[in-house]
Amino acid sequence: MPRRHMHMTGADGAALRTALRELRTRLDVPGDFPAAVLAEAERAASAPRLPDLDATDIPLFTIDPPTSLDLDQAMHLAKRPSGGYRVHYAIADVAAFVTPGGPLDAEAHRRVTTLYFPDGNVPLHPTALSQDAASLLPDRTRPALLWRLDLDSDGRVENTDVRRALVRSRAKLDYDGVQKAIDNGTAEEPLALLKDIGSLREALEVERGGISLDVPEQEVVARDGGYTLVYRAPLPADGWNAQISLMTGMAAADLMLASGTGVLRTLPAAPDGAVGRLRRAAQALRIDWPHHVPYARLVRSLDPHRPAHAAFLQECTTLLRGAGYTVFTDGRTPDPAVHAAVAAPYTHCTAPLRRLVDRYAGELCVAAVAGVPAPDWALRALDALPREMAEGTQAANTVERECVSLIEAALLKNRVGETFEATVIEVKEREPLVGTVHLEDPAVVGRVESASAPLPLGDRIRVRLTQADPGTSKILFAPV
Missing domain, CATH: 2.40.50.140 (Nucleic acid-binding proteins)
Known part of the structure; x- marks a missing residue:
């Protein structure tokens, strides 16, 4: 799990940007895309493989940082007449643009994940796709994997469906605006239900022993003609939105386990002594942790705006180390099969514009629902995915750590x-x-x-x- 998130918001940065360019060189991050990759991206952007199903009548919306253009997910939330809720969750269909074995595909396997720097990112796919033709931008018709998740009144998933469809987002929302609209009661029902469904899913997470950490982010902001670092504690809306993605990842894992073929995101249980060490840290930070209170429940009671609580939440990330990917193709339940922080089987499938493995997980889920074998191109790539993703995740974490350290040193x-x-x-x-x-x-x-x-x-x-x-x-x- 990354140590701290970070992005730059209008900081005065001539020297900072120079240092970041030098950091890119030192870390040997990918540079410009090769000409053949850019050419294929342009061709694919103008002629993607489009599905027959038209779902553009569903008024989807996205929730992302204000400046984001690589929009992987769009949602629509509704109450079901029979009770409970229906979640439509559209995920960008990168496979509609990428030809297996072609230059775009090969370059994606080389890059593996988008790398985020404070002054911009190093994308997984050319921006002609990731920030335009494949992105779920508002008022654009796009190919997508459209999930339909029917929930009961407690937020539990009763039925799951996913298939290719044409979709059209109606609005690009940001977290601050969503939080304000829900708090002041001006949000219309599809958006207002984000709090209802998100809260139900958070309660289910506690029930099964799952963990979500509201670790404060570091943000570079302009101040007095220069720049400084401040902390930003996640909003409740961040957590509600994350619950929709987590729910979809859990549903995807269930589909793949039932079909006998898939790739799971797994995390082993915390090693012996890790929770005891956290108890000692809580005592030192003067955080009351009664012995009968489970760790997951304590974490949810903390306020990330309070320095001692923020420090403890940062310490809690030590329990989330060791995550990886587990592939299975023989119909047997893999070992491990559970992500310890989610406390359930789980997979990454909701960010294919930014993470390689999600394209494959989505493809396997579409095949599982349709009752057909997964395509050969997806099956051929499975064995290499855990190693590729491990290397890509390590590179992304290194970039984040080095960026934070560089900015701290430059500031001081x-x-x-x-x-x-x-x-x-x-x-x-x-x-x-x-x-x-x-x-x-x-x-x-x-x-x-x-x-x-x-x-x-x-x-x-x-x-x-x-x-x-x-x-x-x-x-x-x-x-x-």
């Missing part, structure tokens, strides 16, 4: 020697003089090294900045 490079208020959010068990501190302003998370006394986990202390080098992306603090 002229402040070496200054002191700051900070909270100790981590102390290494075998090295109690070494740990991590969380600064509130600027929003920096950095390494701290004490010369003598063990670091007091959870305490607010004053620290002095001793190193901030954008060239090496390193920052270091010492207790005052």
Whole structure:
């Protein structure tokens, strides 16, 4: 799981952008697309393989950051006359544009995932597709995999269907606007139901022992002619929207398990001692965690706006390490088959514009519902997907860590020697003089090294900045 999310919002960035260009070179991230790939993308954009089913009468809408153009998902929510809910969830049909074995396909397997930098991204597919012809932009007719999920009054999935269809989104919404509309009661029913369905699904997540972490994001923002880092705690709307995607991923996993062929996103249970370590961290951060309260329920009670809670949520990400992909083709239930954080079988299938594996998962689900064998091109690629996705995920995580560290160092490079208020959010068990501190302003998370006394986990202390080098992306603090 990525350590922290980050994006840039109008920051003054000449030096920053130069450093980010140098970082791209140092990390050897993919550059421009080859000419053959761009040519195929242009041809595919003008002549995709279109389905027969027309579902453009469904008034779908998307929810994404305001500047996003690679829109993978669009939804419509409704109450069923017989009770419960119906969710239509359209996923961009990348396979309608990509010819198996062609230059586009080969390049996607080389890139594996979109890489996000604060000043722009390195896309999985050329922008002619990812930000235009294949994207579910408003008022454009697009090919999609259209999921229909019927839920009972408690939010449990009763029936699942997915098939290719032409769709048309009516509106491009953003999280802040969605939250405000729902909070002030101006949201119309399809959008207002996001809270109802999302809340029901969150309750079911707690019931099955699943975990969703509202870890605050770091955001680069303009301030006084320069730039700084601030924290952004996820909104409730972020969580409700995520529940629709999680529900679809769980339904997709069930379809593939029933068909005997598929690719699952899996996560092993936390290793022995991990929860005990979190209990010690909670005690140090003065977070009340009664022994009878399950971990998943405690996490949902925390407020990410509070520094101690935010620090604990960051510590909780240690339980979510070790995720991978499991492929099966012989009809047997694979081992492992469950994602420990979801607490159910689960797969990635809702972001094919940005992640390679989703195109294959979607294809297998369409075949499973239709009762036909999966296409040979999808089956041939399955065995290599776990390795490809592991390498791509590692690259994406490295990019994120390096970007955060670079910006922190660039922000603080002229402040070496200054002191700051900070909270100790981590102390290494075998090295109690070494740990991590969380600064509130600027929003920096950095390494701290004490010369003598063990670091007091959870305490607010004053620290002095001793190193901030954008060239090496390193920052270091010492207790005052």
